[in-house]
Amino acid sequence: xxxxxxxxxxxxxxxxxxxxxxxxxxxxxxxxxxxxxxxxxxxxxxxxxxxxxxxxxxxxxxxxxxxxxxxxxxxxxxxxxxxxxxxxxxxxxxxxxxxxxxxxxxxxxxxxxxxxxxxxxxxxxxxxxxxxxxxxxxxxxxxxxxxxxxxxxxxxxxxxxxxxxxxxxxxxxxxxxxxxxxxxxxxxxxxxxxxxxxxxxx
Amino acid sequence: xxxxxxxxxxxxxxxxxxxxxxxxxxxxxxxxxxxxxxxxxxxxxxxxxxxxxxxxxxxxxxxxxxxxxxxxxxxxxxxxxxxxxxxxxxxxxxxxxxxxxxxxxxxxxxxxxxxxxxxxxxxxxxxxxxxxxxxxxxxxxxxxxxxxxxxxxxxxxxxxxxxxxxxxxxxxxxxxxxxxxxxxxxxxxxxxxxxxxxxxxx
Numbered sequence: 001x002x003x004x005x006x007x008x009x010x011x012x013x014x015x016x017x018x019x020x021x022x023x024x025x026x027x028x029x030x031x032x033x034x035x036x037x038x039x040x041x042x043x044x045x046x047x048x049x050x051x052x053x054x055x056x057x058x059x060x061x062x063x064x065x066x067x068x069x070x071x072x073x074x075x076x077x078x079x080x081x082x083x084x085x086x087x088x089x090x091x092x093x094x095x096x097x098x099x100x101x102x103x104x105x106x107x108x109x110x111x112x113x114x115x116x117x118x119x120x121x122x123x124x125x126x127x128x129x130x131x132x133x134x135x136x137x138x139x140x141x142x143x144x145x146x147x148x149x150x151x152x153x154x155x156x157x158x159x160x161x162x163x164x165x166x167x168x169x170x171x172x173x174x175x176x177x178x179x180x181x182x183x184x185x186x187x188x189x190x191x192x193x194x195x196x197x198x199x200x201x202x
Numbered sequence: 203x204x205x206x207x208x209x210x211x212x213x214x215x216x217x218x219x220x221x222x223x224x225x226x227x228x229x230x231x232x233x234x235x236x237x238x239x240x241x242x243x244x245x246x247x248x249x250x251x252x253x254x255x256x257x258x259x260x261x262x263x264x265x266x267x268x269x270x271x272x273x274x275x276x277x278x279x280x281x282x283x284x285x286x287x288x289x290x291x292x293x294x295x296x297x298x299x300x301x302x303x304x305x306x307x308x309x310x311x312x313x314x315x316x317x318x319x320x321x322x323x324x325x326x327x328x329x330x331x332x333x334x335x336x337x338x339x340x341x342x343x344x345x346x347x348x349x350x351x352x353x354x355x356x357x358x359x360x361x362x363x364x365x366x367x368x369x370x371x372x373x374x375x376x377x378x379x380x381x382x383x384x385x386x387x388x389x390x391x392x393x394x395x396x397x398x399x400x401x402x403x404x
Contacts, residue, residue, distance in 0.1 A: 147379070200358070
């Protein structure tokens with residue numbers, strides 16, 4: 001016997017299917033929604049539809065946007081010669097947070113992950129290649145995919161794909177996080193830090 | 203009023219002053235020791251004295267050892283041309299764990315940390331300089347101090363000190379730990395990974 005009426009249970013189920021919302025949270029949120037003033041609930045419902053309707057991929061960088069080109073692509077102050085390739089729109093926010101990078105972005109919407117069912121055609125790699133062809137002013141592609149097996153494989157794939165393009169391909173450094181201690185690092189990270197050791201001879 | 207007799211309380215206090223042993227653990231350990239067979243307790247007590255008596259710093263690398271030179275320094279299969287400089291003997295175990303490094307070590311027994319009361323003279327930096335002078339075959343010094351403010355400062359200090367020596371000074375790479383995600387990295391680490399991005403043009 002269901003504890004809640006079918007329409008409430010449906011709301012709980014749909015909320016609970018969202019990332020980071022467990023069964024208990026879903027129930028709490030659902031009951032909160034049922035107690036909201038009518039217009040707030042309507043507003044929430046509409047905003048889901050509107051966000052979907054008004055959001056699309058920037059024709060240049062593939063980031064989610066409600067104007068095309070997106071604000072970053074159309075910002076005249078950004079450096080048009082570098083493109084930072086990230087997995088998801090969230091990663092753009094992360095990169096912007098450090099206030100170091102002034103160039104443009106390209107959102108892959110995933111990484112090459114055959115085991116996870118993501119083929120090359122499922123990410124926006126063709127759009128990246130096309131963009132690089134259309135914009136010869138781009139002279140560096142920074143591969144900022146996550147330092148996971150799939151992220152590294154995707155970076156390597158792009159590097160090989162563009163090997164004859166004359167474009168410099170770089171990768172965010174992997175190694176020991178700042179403030180960490182050798183003793184508590186995992187072996188893969190320490191191996192990577194050792195192999196990628198940098199010359200500091202002054 | 204003390205709960206335990208003075209000699210028990212003294213044992214608890216001394217155990218509790220060890221790193222990672224809290225008041226409750228100290229009491230539990232102390233009572234365990236009191237319940238041990240006589241010879242085990244004697245053995246523990248003696249081993250503390252013996253470990254202290256028979257352990258000293260290797261005259262070459264300053265690692266704690268009971269033979270001089272230590273097993274690593276006297277191992278003919280190790281590469282004598284590189285020295286990996288670490289903060290503590292524990293870090294040697296960590297580096298050995300990755301099975302990548304085949305050279306020698308130098309243990310600083312700390313880092314240059316004026317705020318923490320560690321001056322240059324308190325670490326074994328002079329011994330390192332002397333060693334490099336005595337062993338011209340050493341052509342690379344890998345600074346594997348922790349990627350903390352003090353560890354980085356110490357690496358930089360050594361790099362400047364040896365700037366005219368012809369010896370290559372390298373530093374373990376700092377950056378994103380393998381398997382991590384950009385989104386959850388801290389800003390300093392991401393900045394370091396960005397600034398230290400490596401060329402993967404193929």
